[in-house]
Amino acid sequence: xxxxxxxxxxxxxxxLKSDKPVLVDFWAxxxxxxxxxxxxxxxxxxxxxDKLTIAKVNIDENPEAPTRYGVRSIPTMLxxxxxxxxxxxxxxxxxxxxxxxxxENL
Numbered sequence: 650x651x652x653x654x655x656x657x658x659x660x661x662x663x664x665l666k667s668d669k670p671v672l673v674d675f676w677a678x679x680x681x682x683x684x685x686x687x688x689x690x691x692x693x694x695x696x697x698x699d700k701l702t703i704a705k706v707n708i709d710e711n712p713e714a715p716t717r718y719g720v721r722s723i724p725t726m727l728x729x730x731x732x733x734x735x736x737x738x739x740x741x742x743x744x745x746x747x748x749x750x751x752x753e754n755l
Contacts, residue, residue: 651691651694651695652674652690652691652694652703652704652705653702653703653704653705654704654705654706654707655673655704655705655706655711655714656706656710656711657706657711657712657713657714660706660711660713660714663702663704664704664729664732665729665732666732667702667729669700669701669702670700670701670702670728670729670730670735670755671701671702671703671704671728671729672690672701672702672703672704672726672727672728672729672751673704673705673706673714673726673727673728673729674686674690674703674704674705674706674724674725674726675706675708675714675715675718675720675723675724675725675726675727676705676706676707676708676723676724677707677708677709677723678707678709679709680723680724682723682724682740682741683723683724683741685741686724686741686742689742689743689744689747690703690705690747692744693744693747693748693751696748697748697751700751700755701728701751701755708720708723718734722739722740724739724740724741725737725738725739726738726739726747728751728754728755730755735754736750736754738750
């Protein structure tokens with residue numbers, strides 16, 4: 650499994666109506682820390698595929714979702730459960746720290 654790209658148009662169906670938790674990474678092509686985080690999210694999407702979906706929203710191409718959820722800096726990760734924000738993490742982090750944070754919040 651790998652991360653999925655989500656657009657403003659698909660956000661409701663792919664994130665809010667998902668039958669399992671979704672970690673949404675709000676990022677941009679020009680963001681260095683976002684690029685560092687990308688491979689970590691790809692690895693975790695495989696490691697944790699049975700527990701959650703990992704989605705990426707490019708804020709430059711899809712401004713509605715980040716505005717709706719108050720994203721002010723990137724990378725920002727929101728964990729959605731049952732269509733609601735369950736947890737937020739801002740900034741780049743290691744695979745171990747992110748996995749521990751996810752396990753605590755799932």
